[in-house]
Amino acid sequence: MMLDFEKPILELEQRIEELRNLAGESEGLQAEIARLEDALDGARRRIFTNLTPYQRVxxxxxxxxxxxxxxxxxxxxxxxxxxxDRLHGDDVAVRGGLAQIAGHDVVLIGHDKGADVQSRVAGNFGMAHPEGYRKVHRLYELAGRFGLPLVLLVDTPGAFAGRQAEERGQAWAISADLMALAKVPVPVVSVVIGEGGSGGALAMCLADYVGMLENSYLSVIAPESCASIIFRDASRAAEAAAAMRITARDLKEQGIADEIISEPLGGAHREPESAVAAVGESLERVLSQLKGVDPEALVSSRHDRYRRIGAHAESGTPPL
Incomplete structure (x- = not known):
């Protein structure tokens, strides 16, 4: 799948492939291929080092x-x-369980968008229902009970917003997750690996460490929805994304994200193994740093962290 802004890259790749099929031993065509390959490398760097917020979305x-x-x-x-969730059923839009990462015993939880049409539909494209977030809450409590760090991988457009979700208490389920994370006496490590949409992402982002892949985003609302509400025009999503400051760099500057994890040029989908390895290195480092921290100090530091977010001064009055 090629995104609209990648069309110049696609055109160069197609031209190079055509020439390779025709080139044979022709020195003239080989020289042209080399020239186009240089142009392709330049186009990739020019496009992917100057992405707009909406292109990153x-x-x-x-x-x-x-x-x-x-x-x-x-x-x-x-x-x-x-x-x-021990109340209604299972929700495969969010999965979790016991695991070992880099030698650390953890509880691993993440949104599961699926890998093909069938699994994506079954998992509601990563949009969890209340039973999914109640399952998450159960795993949070399990981690606290057994002293296991929580590793949370966030990738969701948002929690499912249908009538059935509201009837089964979606808002209460997410708020209970936030309360549980606020007081769980174990390290909480969260990484946004793709989309970080609305309360569905927030339920897994109240953490001691929040890492974001370079081309991920975290927002209370999707740019298209924001544009529909503010501008009455969903086609102004790019304008909304820029104003909302939802990219990894924006969140790092605001003190919400702790680290921007680099992706391969062009995005994690171009070299998945490299992106996964980069996240693994960050998890190993952070889990080692948080290992052995006093539980009370951990919870106190987490509270202080979130009280600092959004603090500002007016008329020379220092923030509380």
Whole structure:
């Protein structure tokens, strides 16, 4: 799948492929191929080092971007999935269980967008229902009970917003997750690997460490929805994305994200193994840093962290 702003790259790639099929031993065509390859490299760097916020949103949504399953399979040893919320049922839009990452015993949880049409439909494209977030809450409490760090991989357009979700208490389920994370006496490590949409993402982002892949985003609302509400025009989504400051760089500057994890040029979908490995290195480092921290100090530091977010001064009055 090629995004609209990548069309110049596609045209060069197609031209190079055509010339390779015709070139044979022709020195003239070989020289032209070399020239076009240089132009292709320049186009890639020019486009992908000057992405707009909305272009990064588009990359974060790319269907070939590595999802929870790719990270689970590559980074987690002995993953044992735990299902169900003990009230209604199981929701495969969000998965979790016991695992070992880089030698650390953890509870691993993540949104699962699926890998093909069938699994994407079954998982509601990563948009969890209340039973999904109640399952998450159960795993948060399990981690606290057994002293296991929480590793949370965020990739969702948002929690499912249908009538059935409201009837089954979607807002209450997400708020309970936030309360649980606020007081859980174990390290909480969250990484936004793609989309970080609305309360569906927030329920897994109240953490001691928040990492964001370079082309991920975190926002209370999708740019298209924001444009529809503010401008009454969904086609102004790019304008909304720029104003909302939702990219990894923006969130890092605001003190919400702790680290921007680099992606391969063009996005994580171009070299999935490299992107997964980069996240794995960050998880290993952060889990080692947080290991052995006093639980009370951990919770106190987490509270202080979120009280600082959004603090500002007016008329020379220092923030509380």
């Amino acid at each position: 588009q990359i974060a949504r790319h269907p070939e971007r590595p999802n929870f399953r790719a990270y689970r399979d590559a980074l987690a040893d002995d993953f044992y999935e735990l299902a169900g």
